Amino acid sequence: MEVQQPIAACVEKWDFNWLLHRAAQRVGSAFADEIAKFGISLRGQLVLQALASDEEAARTQLKLGAMLGLDKTTLMSELDKLERAGLIMRVPDPKDRRVRTPVITDKGRELQKEAGDALADVERSFRTRFSHQEMVVLRKALSELAEGESPVHGSCI
């Protein structure tokens, strides 16, 4: 698989979109390998992280999906898995009986914390390739690109 050599050579003529996707694929692959050790998927970790950190913003499954960039049906099947694993619960909202709020359990919170630490290590290993200044620019640029109110198809992870 040493076919990747030409990339650097002709990177200028390849479109920005591909570059972004390819980088995401590569980084995602490293993260996925790490998170697999904890028995959950990257997407599961993402959901747990959102539920652990920011419970107010995720009052409904629909809002949670929009926030994370996940399709509603994809999110549902992920919540099914997490619920089956005892990492989250869906609690009925007493105020609105349509809503079943996803809530992280203690077990889920614990797993999320461990997995999060492991992922932070992976992230750090990527960081070492860049200067602090470069990381600042990169992060700012990515978050700017990630924002936007236009609806998007599919799931981001």
Added chain:
Amino acid sequence: MEVQQPIAACVEKWDFNWLLHRAAQRVGSAFADEIAKFGISLRGQLVLQALASDEEAARTQLKLGAMLGLDKTTLMSELDKLERAGLIMRVPDPKDRRVRTPVITDKGRELQKEAGDALADVERSFRTRFSHQEMVVLRKALSELAEGESPVHGSCI
């Protein structure tokens, strides 16, 4: 769908991987909308672009897939579509009868050029959000992340 507001606020605590994927999703969505006007997919355009620009590197389907970050079977179905549309041909290699080299047709080259110009406009519209200096850092960082010889699962687009 104005749920995206919180992103900027709590972006610091979200992991780099998600940010990258979300940015790719957003940018990809804009590119996909544009390319759809030409009746092909983003992935189709990617393949055409590779075949148009760098035919030497793409002598076999396997190499082409590895170069672009596409799964071999995914690439095959994409090549089927492009071939059906008359945009590429698979020509048997006289030297190696296992190989059927994908080659872009004149029609394909023409479409690729038009679509490429349209996508360049989209890319330019993204560029305006950043300074030249920022773009340089961003592009360099992304191409560094995109490189690597470790095998990766799935398809990048």
Added chain:
DNA sequence: TTGAGAACATCTTGACTCGGAACTTCTCCA
């Protein structure tokens, strides 16, 4: 109060994905 329409979660369904197996052809060494 009641009816229309929106919001939410879930289900259905058809399409797509992709790892692995199968098949053909090539290479290289004994």
Added chain:
DNA sequence: TGGAGAAGTTCCGAGTCAAGATGTTCTCAA
């Protein structure tokens, strides 16, 4: 020469995805 293993392409099947439909509940205005 011939046989083992690698390379290239295609096929297969289990799994995944997501658009739209469904059914329930809520909101708001008449």
